[in-house]
Amino acid sequence: MMKIAKLYGHLPIRWKLAIWSSIVLFVLFVTYNSLQYYVLRTWMLDQEERNIQEKMKEIHAYFSDKPYRIDRTEIINSSRFLERASEMNELIRIFDKDGNLVVAVAAPGVARELIVTPIYNKDLEHFQMNGKHYLVHRTPFITPSFIGYIEIVRDLKNYERLRGLIFLVNVSAGAGAILLSGIGGMLIAKQLLRPIAALTETIRRIKSRGLKERVAHNINNRDEISELTSMFNGMMDDVESSFQKQKQFVEDASHELRTPISILEGHLKLLNRWGKNDPAVLEESLEASQQEVERLKKLVLELLELTRLESDRFEIAEEQIHPTPVIENIIQKMRVVHPDFEFTFANEANIENVQVKMAERHMEQLLIILLDNAIKYSGESKKMDVAIQHLKDSGEVAIEVKDYGIGIPKEEIQHIFDRFYRVDKARSRDKGGHGLGLSIAKRMVNNYSGKIFASSEEGSWTTFTIILKEAKDNF
Incomplete structure (x- = not known):
């Protein structure tokens, strides 16, 4: 048996x-x-x-x-x-x-x-x-x-x-x-399993040729095998996209890490040769090295934060907050740090009693990222507008951060939330950015089932809009 x-x-x-x-x-x-x-x-x-x-x-x-x-x-x-x-x-x-x-x-x-x-x-x-x-x-x-x-x-x-x-x-x-049923069963099984055989062959080709292979199928079919084939192709699209993003992430991270490491290496060699006995060179190298270490530290912390947001370890806060006091508090802090900037806050609908589902620390981090980004690319303008309004029809709250700086080209807007992406890479590096802030902001908003998007007119203004669901009293 x-x-x-x-x-x-x-x-x-x-x-x-x-x-x-x-x-x-x-x-x-x-x-x-x-x-x-x-x-x-x-x-x-x-x-x-x-x-x-x-x-x-x-x-x-x-x-x-x-x-x-x-x-x-x-x-x-x-x-x-x-x-x-x-x-x-x-x-x-x-x-x-x-x-x-x-x-x-x-x-x-x-x-x-x-x-x-x-x-x-x-x-x-x-x-x-x-x-x-x-x-x-x-x-x-x-x-x-x-x-x-x-x-x-x-x-x-x-x-x-x-x-x-x-x-x-x-x-x-x-x-x-x-x-006849045995013969018919063989023929029917062969016909029904043909898509699975194609799926198996595609997997073999993927192992030998790469992730670009897909299973050919008729999009007009609506049976279970066709649905499986469609889901497999969609999954492979996601895997290929994720692989490409991961590859791009490694390349960008390597590029970002290479610059401060190269600077540190150069100063250490300089000190090792003759800088130890020259106080001026020693002080300059130590100061530059400290700056690069700070940059490395900030980059690593941002990478860790982004990884945490993208993993299952991110805990969605169950608390409800009033966004208006949080926004006012962050604006007040920004005025202290950047006294040369003018910050205005428009509470268009007077929504002090409206709450959203988000941890206060996450709301603060989100606003700091957007305001810091607006300050970096404000150009000659020193004006910053923050507004909040209650979208009663959809039961949502909209928060806008607007600057009047260099703006973003239309073809670049769809990429600004990608990791390490910067519209002007050279100028961004001079400003101390790594291209991770907006990625962190988008992931954080998505984790709270919200939306974030940008609109801009190059050379005139840029607006970032956050849409969060209104928290009900019986939550």
């Missing part, structure tokens, strides 16, 4: 489908044919029994219609009627009350031994003799001059022949159907 199970486990799916379809069809055919055979056999036997009972009624009616007394002599003289009444393969005989045979009429097809062999059994029953099937019907026969019984025996060879034919037809039809 274990060997059979092991062998079955090694079979291809198409063979398993063919085997199981054959087994299921076999069970169905056996059940159906058995039921059909039983019904037909029962019906034919019932017909035979009805016919022999009708024959018995006919014989009784013949003797009942005679106007004179029925005695032994009259019964013997009725043999001509009994010969006419008997059918092929049928025996009719009359016994007296002592079981003595009075008259017997047998068709040519009936075995002779039945004529001289009395039957003392039930009124209507089946019996076997010499491998043949017989049906016997016995009823009492009583007249004023005679007491006995009438017996009709029918050879059921026609019934047996028809029954055997039906059995043979059922078996042959079942066997043919099972054979």
Whole structure:
């Protein structure tokens, strides 16, 4: 049994489908044919029994219609009627009350031994003799001059022949159907598994050629296999995109890390050669090295923050806050740090009582990122506008941060939330940016099921808009 199970486990799916379809069809055919055979056999036997009972009624009616007394002599003289009444393969005989045979009429097809062999059994029953099937019907026969019984025996060879034919037809039809089902199962399995075979082949090509391979499929199909193929292609698109982003991330991170490391290496070599004995060179190198270390520290912290936001370890705060006081507090801090900038806050809808679902520290971090980014790219302008409004129709809160600086080209807007992406890479590096702040902001907003987007006019202004869901009181 274990060997059979092991062998079955090694079979291809198409063979398993063919085997199981054959087994299921076999069970169905056996059940159906058995039921059909039983019904037909029962019906034919019932017909035979009805016919022999009708024959018995006919014989009784013949003797009942005679106007004179029925005695032994009259019964013997009725043999001509009994010969006419008997059918092929049928025996009719009359016994007296002592079981003595009075008259017997047998068709040519009936075995002779039945004529001289009395039957003392039930009124209507089946019996076997010499491998043949017989049906016997016995009823009492009583007249004023005679007491006995009438017996009709029918050879059921026609019934047996028809029954055997039906059995043979059922078996042959079942066997043919099972054979055809096996062949059909193989063909159907091959047809159904063709997309899976294509999927398997595509996976092999992906392993040897790369992530650009896809499974060809008809987009008009809506079955489960087509849905699986579509999901696989979509998954591979995501994997390829993620791989490309990861590759780009590694390249960008390597590039960002290479610059401060190269600067540190240069100053260390300078100190090692002659800077140790020159106080001016020593002080300059230490100061530059400290600046690069700070840059490295900030870059690593931003990378860790972004990784945390993109992982499952980021915990969504369950608290509700009023955004207006948080915004006012951050603006006040920015005014202290950047006294040369003008910050204005417009509470357009006076929504002090409206709350959003976000941790206060995350709201502060989000605003600092946007305001710091606006300050870096404000250009000659020193004006900054912050606004908040309540979108009552959609049950959302919108926060806008607008600067009047260098702006963003239209073709660049779709990339500004990518990691390490900077519109002006050279100027951004001079300003101390790494291109991670907006990526962190977008990931943070997404984690709270919000939206963030930017609009800009190059050389005039840039607006970042945050949309957060309003927190209900019954949250």
